[in-house]
Amino acid sequence: MAWSTSSFVPPNICLSIVEGVGGGGACGFNSLCRLGDEGPICECPNGYNSIDPNDALRGCKQNFVPQSCDQASPETDLFDFQEMQNTNFPGGDYEHFQGVTEDWCRQNCLDDCFCAVAIFNSAGDCFKKRLPFSNGMIDSSVIAKTLIKFGKDNSTFRSGGGAITKKKDNSTLILVGSVLLSSSGVLNILLPLITYLVVSRVYSRKAKVIQPHPVMSGMNLKDFTYEELKKATNEFKEELGRGASATVFKGVLASDTGRCVAIKRLDAKVRENDLEFKAE
Structure with missing residues (x-):
């Protein structure tokens, strides 16, 4: 193969997108x-x-x-x-x-x-x-x-999987401060009790934050179990195609009103194939 002496430059590369081709576009993902x-x-x-x-x-x-x-x-x-x-x-x-x-x-x-x-x-x-x-x-x-x-609020942050906002923090501080100032005579009794209740509530909320649909880390994609994929493909019965490191099967998702999908199964569980699969 050799370089061509002539080339085609699209009048607007931003609009020259071929659907089905991978990549983020002329300016990359999310741009x-x-x-x-x-x-x-x-x-x-x-x-x-x-x-x-x-x-x-x-x-x-x-x-x-x-x-x-x-x-x-x-x-x-x-x-x-x-x-x-x-x-x-x-x-x-x-x-x-x-x-x-x-x-x-x-x-x-x-x-x-x-x-x-x-x-x-x-x-x-x-x-x-x-x-x-x-x-x-x-x-x-x-x-x-x-x-x-x-x-809306870029100061929102997460700690241990729970979402905590400034608004919630401020409400907790106001509640604690009001109780402490209302009765200085019983401060030594209320302070340990309030501390215990606040900490218990925070940890309880953290424990309850469970996503209804697990996702692949860093990709925001739904994660299916092997048994779900095995059932969807009727035990990997109908093969659609084969590559160097994986085979593609036809499947039907019962959880998605019978939508047909393509399911790729890695032929070998090696780290390089797994990383390549996730990147694809």
């Missing part, structure tokens, strides 16, 4: 591509920072704590959306609804802890995307509105 006078400009949406300030093509990362999947504390009041017109992230949808309103699409994404971006168009289509979202583009020719979820 947006806008055509400028001298070429593409890569931007991070609200709530995201550049992974490498010296290389905008590497994409963006969240600067807020992801939404909790605890049904008892969905934290919907801690998140909002950045509205962006003429913006889209083609491909990578995990849910698609038709004939809905923008308010319905917005609320559905807000209630879904896995939803990071919602795309809404004038036809009433609502597309939901997980992290990382790819192929971000901004152009006047794009007929769609993008809703990007972000944390």
Whole structure:
């Protein structure tokens, strides 16, 4: 093979996305591509920072704590959306609804802890995307509105798996302070008791924070057990394809109203194959 003396340069590389091809797009994962006078400009949406300030093509990362999947504390009041017109992230949808309103699409994404971006168009289509979202583009020719979820309070932090906010901290301090000041005569009795109750409550909340659907670390993807995949593929009966390190089988997810899926099984449990599989 040899280099060609001629090459094709697309008029707008931000829009030259081929669906089905891997990668984060012209500007990397979680970022947006806008055509400028001298070429593409890569931007991070609200709530995201550049992974490498010296290389905008590497994409963006969240600067807020992801939404909790605890049904008892969905934290919907801690998140909002950045509205962006003429913006889209083609491909990578995990849910698609038709004939809905923008308010319905917005609320559905807000209630879904896995939803990071919602795309809404004038036809009433609502597309939901997980992290990382790819192929971000901004152009006047794009007929769609993008809703990007972000944390309202960047000071929110997690400790031992539990989500704790400044608001909760302030409420606890006010409660403790009021009790201590109300009766100075019994301070020595109340202080140990209050300390014990506060600590017990914190640890109790930590113990209850369990995600209803386990996810793969750092990827925000649902984690299935081997038995679930074995049942879905009828004990790996119908083979769709085979590669150097894995075999792909046809499966049907009973938990997802019978949706057909492709299930890849590693042929050898070695560290290199496992890392390659997760990256893919």
